Amino acid sequence: MPLNHLIRDGDNPDITEERQKATFSTEELAIEIYGEPLAQRRREISAEVLKRPELLDDCPHVFLDRTTKVENSMKKTVAVMEKGSEICDFTSREELGHLVCEVFGDDGFPLSIHFVMFLPAIQGQADDEQAEQWIPRAMRLEFIGTYAQTELGHGTNLRALETTATYDKRTQEFILHTPTVSAYKWWPGNLGKTANYVIANAQLYIDGKSHGPHNFLVQIRDENTHQPMPGITVGDIGPKFGLNTNDNGFLRFDHVRIPRRNMLMRHSKVSADGVYSPPVHPKLSYGAMIFVRATMIRMLAHVVLKAATIAIRYSCVRRQGEIKTGNGEVKILEYQTQQHRLFTALARGFAYRLVGDEVKNLYEKIAEEVKHGNVEQLADLHALLSGMKSIVSYDSGKAIEQCRMACGGHGYSHASGIPEMYAVEIAGCTYEGENMVMLQQQARYLVKGIHRLAHGEELSTMLQYLANTSNNKFRIGESGVDLENALILALEYIARSTIERVTARLDSLQNKGLSAENAWNENAVELTRASRTHTRLWIARCFRDRVHRIENHAIRSALTDILELFLTYEVVDMSQYLYQGGYANSDQVAQVKDAMYKLLEKIRPNAVSYVDAYEVSDTELRSVLGRRDGNVYDNLLKWAKSNPLNRTEVLPAVEKHLMPMMLAAKSKL
Numbered sequence: 028m029p030l031n032h033l034i035r036d037g038d039n040p041d042i043t044e045e046r047q048k049a050t051f052s053t054e055e056l057a058i059e060i061y062g063e064p065l066a067q068r069r070r071e072i073s074a075e076v077l078k079r080p081e082l083l084d085d086c087p088h089v090f091l092d093r094t095t096k097v098e099n100s101m102k103k104t105v106a107v108m109e110k111g112s113e114i115c116d117f118t119s120r121e122e123l124g125h126l127v128c129e130v131f132g133d134d135g136f137p138l139s140i141h142f143v144m145f146l147p148a149i150q151g152q153a154d155d156e157q158a159e160q161w162i163p164r165a166m167r168l169e170f171i172g173t174y175a176q177t178e179l180g181h182g183t184n185l186r187a188l189e190t191t192a193t194y195d196k197r198t199q200e201f202i203l204h205t206p207t208v209s210a211y212k213w214w215p216g217n218l219g220k221t222a223n224y225v226i227a228n229a230q231l232y233i234d235g236k237s238h239g240p241h242n243f244l245v246q247i248r249d250e251n252t253h254q255p256m257p258g259i260t261v262g263d264i265g266p267k268f269g270l271n272t273n274d275n276g277f278l279r280f281d282h283v284r285i286p287r288r289n290m291l292m293r294h295s296k297v298s299a300d301g302v303y304s305p306p307v308h309p310k311l312s313y314g315a316m317i318f319v320r321a322t323m324i325r326m327l328a329h330v331v332l333k334a335a336t337i338a339i340r341y342s343c344v345r346r347q348g349e350i351k352t353g354n355g356e357v358k359i360l361e362y363q364t365q366q367h368r369l370f371t372a373l374a375r376g377f378a379y380r381l382v383g384d385e386v387k388n389l390y391e392k393i394a395e396e397v398k399h400g401n402v403e404q405l406a407d408l409h410a411l412l413s414g415m416k417s418i419v420s421y422d423s424g425k426a427i428e429q430c431r432m433a434c435g436g437h438g439y440s441h442a443s444g445i446p447e448m449y450a451v452e453i454a455g456c457t458y459e460g461e462n463m464v465m466l467q468q469q470a471r472y473l474v475k476g477i478h479r480l481a482h483g484e485e486l487s488t489m490l491q492y493l494a495n496t497s498n499n500k501f502r503i504g505e506s507g508v509d510l511e512n513a514l515i516l517a518l519e520y521i522a523r524s525t526i527e528r529v530t531a532r533l534d535s536l537q538n539k540g541l542s543a544e545n546a547w548n549e550n551a552v553e554l555t556r557a558s559r560t561h562t563r564l565w566i567a568r569c570f571r572d573r574v575h576r577i578e579n580h581a582i583r584s585a586l587t588d589i590l591e592l593f594l595t596y597e598v599v600d601m602s603q604y605l606y607q608g609g610y611a612n613s614d615q616v617a618q619v620k621d622a623m624y625k626l627l628e629k630i631r632p633n634a635v636s637y638v639d640a641y642e643v644s645d646t647e648l649r650s651v652l653g654r655r656d657g658n659v660y661d662n663l664l665k666w667a668k669s670n671p672l673n674r675t676e677v678l679p680a681v682e683k684h685l686m687p688m689m690l691a692a693k694s695k696l
């Protein structure tokens with residue numbers, strides 16, 4: 028009985044051959060990733076979706092124009108709401124998330140920001156009475172909401188947002204106003220044509236005094252007619268690099284009045300007579316961003332694993348060139364270069380996915396404490412998430428792009444599915460805090476860590492490695508030191524030495540009289556590097572600990588290969604830092620590379636089984652190259668023929684423009 032559960036009759040023999048080579052059970056690995064009940068429920072949900080044409084696309088959605096894409100997703104939203112509860116448990120985020128991926132793919136859908144930001148903002152920042160008033164209605168979808176924070180002129184620097192919310196004691200209302208063009212809200216997802224309500228972030232003014240940005244619930248469209256409310260100007264911002272099914276929008280408030288109790292008042296309050304009570308932590312109104320930064324790690328990893336699924340499966344059915352002349356053309360996955368770009372992407376996908384679970388759990392624990400007023404761990408969480416969202420969004424983007432290029436010309440076609448995945452995923456470098464800015468948020472925390480250490484103060488668990496100054500020599504190959512430990516210690520050294528070096532430079536510039544701000548800006552690139560090395564270490568350690576906890580021996584062994592590949596790749600990628608301070612020599616770095624190349628060979632026979640175990644259905648994958656059955660060429664031809672440009676043999680535009688030109692050219696002879 029083969030260990031890979033996806034073998035079927037009629038599949039491309041080249042892919043069946045791969046599946047027969049599996050050395051671990053793909054079903055058991057799926058259970059390790061998703062947990063037993065969910066792994067099964069995901070399959071059942073996928074099977075149910077296939078039976079319901081109203082949940083499926085009539086044609087590949089990349090052939091549709093934007094208006095039709097938006098309409099299509101609205102139509103499917105209604106079908107999901109009507110029939111979805113027969114298919115999945117709506118109270119389970121995981122089940123619902125899977126259903127959404129099957130039905131909508133990556134490109135957005137009308138309720139995405141309602142569920143990802145609007146509801147979480149209310150859940151975290153509304154007081155109990157407000158939550159009781161708004162959440163049940165929002166959950167029943169009596170209205171749709173979004174999160175409107177970014178403005179035309181400011182997204183990063185929240186303290187400079189221009190929208191105002193001025194308290195009018197006389198009527199006990201806030202007046203929401205957009206004073207300039209640059210103060211238009213710009214970008215919020217599903218704002219353009221869908222949402223009835225927004226959580227608007229605006230500068231709170233009471234008696235002429237500013238209290239900084241706060242969140243307010245504002246109705247922008249009538250619940251019955253969907254017409255903009257008085258004082259509201261709203262619309263879609265136009266096509267984007269990706270996410271074109273999403274109607275990201277613009278919004279202007281013209282002295283819009285809302286009741287006092289529409290300010291979200293769990294943490295900050297304004298009494299009827301205009302007395303302001305500040306929150307226990309000044310950044311609690313940033314809670315919805317913290318939530319998304321925590322959850323986006325897994326979403327981004329999911330996209331990497333989908334791209335890896337496509338490129339690895341395709342690389343087993345694509346034959347091109349010979350390794351040994353006369354022996355016939357090989358599957359392109361036999362090339363070491365192909366394995367290197369794809370298996371490292373696979374390793375990053377698994378690492379980010381499993382570490383993403385840990386981040387989510389940590390977030391949930393700290394969010395619960397914050398809800399009860401304990402903000403002790405908020406700074407640690409903010410620093411961690413600032414680094415995580417930056418590293419995972421950027422390195423996932425690189426991995427997806429490698430998967431795309433590894434598919435050659437067909438990777439450039441939308442038939443591969445990867446261009447859209449890349450366009451959606453890479454937005455993660457920008458939204459929820461532009462990466463360079465977020466890396467610097469984390470760098471502040473790291474620099475503080477070095478200063479605390481110098482003053483003999485206690486460090487948080489996350490930073491304790493900064494005190495390990497005896498780790499100053501690469502121990503690869505030493506007896507009693509296994510590969511994993513040597514690599515983790517090397518990553519610790521890289522992070523510690525980078526953070527120490529940049530902190531020393533900052534301190535020295537300030538000692539010479541430069542202001543703290545200028546010294547910071549002069550070192551900003553190095554500070555972002557310090558953040559990156561720290562976060563990559565944190566991911567590596569967290570991934571290692573997760574793999575070590577696996578009880579099933581065969582699965583632990585399968586994921587240990589992936590872990591070791593991940594660690595060797597990370598160390599090789601950052602090896603220039605190992606030479607600083609003489610930690611390692613070039614022979615030792617060559618040893619790491621050799622270990623990495625051996626791991627590529629070891630992973631090769633299981634490559635298809637690793638991605639099969641991640642279990643993304645063909646419906647969700649929306650890729651001709653990544654089909655489970657490996658029957659790529661016939662289906663590429665079908666896909667091309669179904670393209671609307673091929674509906675007529677002679678395109679009306681050819682008749683109208685080119686033919687007259689050519690006829691005229693002939694008549695001149």
Ligand SMILES: CCCCCCCCC/C=C/C(=O)SCCNC(=O)CCNC(=O)[C@H](O)C(C)(C)COP(=O)(O)OP(=O)(O)OC[C@H]1O[C@@H](n2cnc3c(N)ncnc32)[C@H](O)[C@@H]1OP(=O)(O)O
Pocket residue numbers: 133139143144174176177182183184185186216310313314316317319326327330405406409451452457458459460461464468471472
């Ligand atoms: C895959 C398909 C998916 C598809 C799904 C797609 C969904 C996408 C939806 C996207 C939605 C959005 O983008 S919504 C909009 C998101 N916007 C953003 O993320 C804006 C980014 N900007 C910010 O977060 C802020 O402005 C930031 C850069 C942090 C600076 O804020 P401030 O100026 O207020 O604060 P600073 O002076 O820098 O910092 C003062 C102190 O506060 C701390 N601090 C700052 N933020 C903090 C926070 N959140 N929690 C705790 N502490 C915080 C700092 O560490 C400092 O600590 P000390 O050092 O100790 O003093």
Ligand SMILES: Cc1cc2nc3c(=O)[nH]c(=O)nc-3n(C[C@H](O)[C@H](O)[C@H](O)COP(=O)(O)OP(=O)(O)OC[C@H]3O[C@@H](n4cnc5c(N)ncnc54)[C@H](O)[C@@H]3O)c2cc1C
Pocket residue numbers: 140174175176177180181182183184213214215216270275454457458459460461462463464
């Ligand atoms: C797909 C997508 C969906 C979005 N959805 C929403 C949404 O639902 N709701 C919402 O409110 N917003 C949303 N946004 C907006 C998003 O949050 C912002 O675009 C993001 O926070 C970046 O801000 P910005 O556009 O002002 O970039 P800028 O801050 O203008 O960045 C431009 C450049 O300036 C640099 N820079 C800026 N400040 C600094 C600094 N202090 N130090 C160093 N460099 C700096 C940046 O690194 C970057 O290179 C979305 C954006 C996208 C792309």
